[in-house]
Amino acid sequence: MTPDALEAALRRIGAERYHNLHPFHRALHDGRLDRAQVQAWALNRYCYQSHIPMKDATLLARLPTAALRRAWRTRLVDHDGETQGEGGVARWLVLTDALGLDRSYVESLSGVLPATRFAVEAYVHFVRDRSILEAIASSLTELFAPTIIGERVSGMLRHYDFVDRQALAYFTPRLTQAPQDAAFALAYVCAHATSVAEQDAVLEALRFKCDVLWSMLDALEHAYVVPGHIPPGAFRP
Numbered sequence: 001m002t003p004d005a006l007e008a009a010l011r012r013i014g015a016e017r018y019h020n021l022h023p024f025h026r027a028l029h030d031g032r033l034d035r036a037q038v039q040a041w042a043l044n045r046y047c048y049q050s051h052i053p054m055k056d057a058t059l060l061a062r063l064p065t066a067a068l069r070r071a072w073r074t075r076l077v078d079h080d081g082e083t084q085g086e087g088g089v090a091r092w093l094v095l096t097d098a099l100g101l102d103r104s105y106v107e108s109l110s111g112v113l114p115a116t117r118f119a120v121e122a123y124v125h126f127v128r129d130r131s132i133l134e135a136i137a138s139s140l141t142e143l144f145a146p147t148i149i150g151e152r153v154s155g156m157l158r159h160y161d162f163v164d165r166q167a168l169a170y171f172t173p174r175l176t177q178a179p180q181d182a183a184f185a186l187a188y189v190c191a192h193a194t195s196v197a198e199q200d201a202v203l204e205a206l207r208f209k210c211d212v213l214w215s216m217l218d219a220l221e222h223a224y225v226v227p228g229h230i231p232p233g234a235f236r237p
Contacts, residue, residue: 031159036237111235
């Protein structure tokens with residue numbers, strides 16, 4: 001494929017597989033979840049958010065040039081911040097605070113669903129173990145992030161009186177950070193995936209990442225929408 005054709009193929013994967021299509025996300029956006037179900041979502045999503053800088057640090061250690069490392073390390077700052085209380089992970093804790101979850105409980109990850117934990121760890125291991133090209137390609141769900149952020153923020157503010165703009169402050173910087181990160185990753189992938197095998201690998205990497213995010217919502221749907229399916233040890237509202 002040409003670079004343009006590869007980009008089009010990557011975008012088709014998002015159109016078909018991104019988790020903004022998942023029934024649990026639609027319910028969250030449309031105001032059909034109760035407060036306890038939103039708590040469960042935010043708690044489990046924290047597991048994912050807290051592992052993103054770990055994933056990025058793993059990849060950063062493998063990047064072969066200073067230019068690549070400089071470009072990628074901005075992601076660590078975005079999520080971890082420069083000082084205590086800054087960055088995306090800290091802003092996610094503002095949301096869980098607003099939802100009435102104990103911060104130490106959230107940070108312990110003790111109430112996270114087993115399926116969430118397995119999915120998140122699989123993503124970290126994928127980035128650690130696969131080629132640099134595949135690891136970078138797996139981040140390309142950020143191409144589609146502005147759509148889901150817009151839906152999520154507008155829907156939650158419209159339908160839930162227990163959140164406000166301050167509680168959802170995590171999402172505002174991501175509207176600019178995610179497109180910048182995605183543009184860099186997309187340019188890298190399109191420039192370096194030049195063989196059929198490499199292009200197949202990056203397409204499969206993006207499918208894998210979409211599956212990670214989809215499976216997390218599957219787990220939430222099964223545990224907190226279907227009655228009687230919360231696994232032992234997981235958060236119980």
